[in-house]
Amino acid sequence: MEKLITILRERGYKITPQRRAVITAFLESDKFATAQQILDRVRETNPDMSLDTVYRNLALLVNLGVISEINIRGKDGNIYELITTEHHHHLVCLNCGKAECLDFCPINCEKLENASKNGFNITSHSLEFYGYCYNCRTTG
Amino acid sequence: MEKLITILRERGYKITPQRRAVITAFLESDKFATAQQILDRVRETNPDMSLDTVYRNLALLVNLGVISEINIRGKDGNIYELITTEHHHHLVCLNCGKAECLDFCPINCEKLENASKNGFNITSHSLEFYGYCYNCRTTG
DNA sequence: ATCGCTGCAAACAGTTTGCAGTCCA
DNA sequence: TGGACTGCAAACTGTTTGCAGCGAT
Numbered sequence A, B: 001m002e003k004l005i006t007i008l009r010e011r012g013y014k015i016t017p018q019r020r021a022v023i024t025a026f027l028e029s030d031k032f033a034t035a036q037q038i039l040d041r042v043r044e045t046n047p048d049m050s051l052d053t054v055y056r057n058l059a060l061l062v063n064l065g066v067i068s069e070i071n072i073r074g075k076d077g078n079i080y081e082l083i084t085t086e087h088h089h090h091l092v093c094l095n096c097g098k099a100e101c102l103d104f105c106p107i108n109c110e111k112l113e114n115a116s117k118n119g120f121n122i123t124s125h126s127l128e129f130y131g132y133c134y135n136c137r138t139t140g
Numbered sequence C: 001a002t003c004g005c006t007g008c009a010a011a012c013a014g015t016t017t018g019c020a021g022t023c024c025a
Numbered sequence D: 001t002g003g004a005c006t007g008c009a010a011a012c013t014g015t016t017t018g019c020a021g022c023g024a025t
Helices: A003-009 A018-027 A035-045 A053-065 A108-117 A132-139 B003-009 B017-028 B035-045 B051-063 B109-117 B132-138
Strands: A032-034 A068-071 A079-083 A089-093 A099-100 A121-132 B032-034 B067-070 B080-081 B089-093 B099-102 B121-132
Touching: A018 A035, A018 A053, A018 A068, A032 A035, A035 A053, A053 A068, A053 B109, A099 B035, B017 B035, B017 B051, B035 B051, B051 B067
Parallel strands: A089 A121, B089 B121
Antiparallel strands: A032 A079, A068 A079, A089 A099, A121 B121, B032 B080, B067 B080, B089 B099
C-alpha cells in the first residue's frame, strides 16, 4: 500500500483521499476487481466517491505499470489486477465469475518459436481458462 | 454457405435476403469479423441493411453453434469467427489489428491436469498471442 | 496560490430491445 | 395469412470527457 503511495508521490501525483481509497479497495479485492466492484467497496467508507474517479485512478495506475487490465469473457466490463513480477494466467469460473491465478504458464514455448518463424513476432499473450471452481462444483 | 442456409431452414428459420447477406459477408471476411465490419461489407450490396439485423443474425448463428464470439483485446467490439472442428488460437497484430489462426495449440496439457487437481474443472480456454505480423514489421 | 484532482453531467461506442410495418413460408 | 424478420429509434452498459470548483502541496 505505502509502496504504491510512494510511487505516486515520487512521480508528482497528489495523494487524495479518493486515490488512497481506490488503492486500498483494490488491494483488498484479492487482486481482481472491476471498476464497479472497487466503487462498491470504496463507498463503504467514502459514500461520495464517483465511478469516474475510480476509472481515472485505475487508468493512472495502469499507466504507471502498477496494475493491468485483463480480458475476461463476459459483459460486465474489464477486470483489473495487480501486476506481479510473474507472468501468469487465470482460471475463471463460469458460474461465480471468480478468477484464480495459475502459478505457471502451460504454454509450450518450443512450438511457439515455430509460429514466429512464419514472420509473426509475438510479444505477449493472454490466456484464460474457463470452467467451474471447486466451490461451484460441490455446492451447485 | 448453402450448408448454413440448410441448417437454418431445417430449424425453421426463414431465409431472408438480409440473413443471406450476413452469412455471405461473414464467410467472405476470412473467418474474422466484427459486427461493424460485416455491416460494411453487406452494405456494398444491401445499402439499407441495419446494424441491428447484423447483430440479431450473428446472435442467431452463435446460438445455433455455427459461429462463435471471441475476445480480442481492444475496444472495437467483439470479434466473431466461424467455428471450425479444430480448436485453435490466434495471432493478433497490435499494429494492423488483423488476426491469424494458429494451426496448433501450444498448451502443455500435462501441466494443465495439475491445475484441475486443485478442484477447478477446466472446460475451455481462450488464448491469444499479440505481436506484430510480417507485413507490419517489414513495411512499418 | 497553484494546478492537479474531483464530482457532475453529458457524450461515447458497442450492443440490445420495443414497436409497427414487411415479407418469407 | 401469420408469425418471423426487419428498420428505426430509443434504451442500456461500460467507459471517457468537458467543465467549474475544490483541495493537496
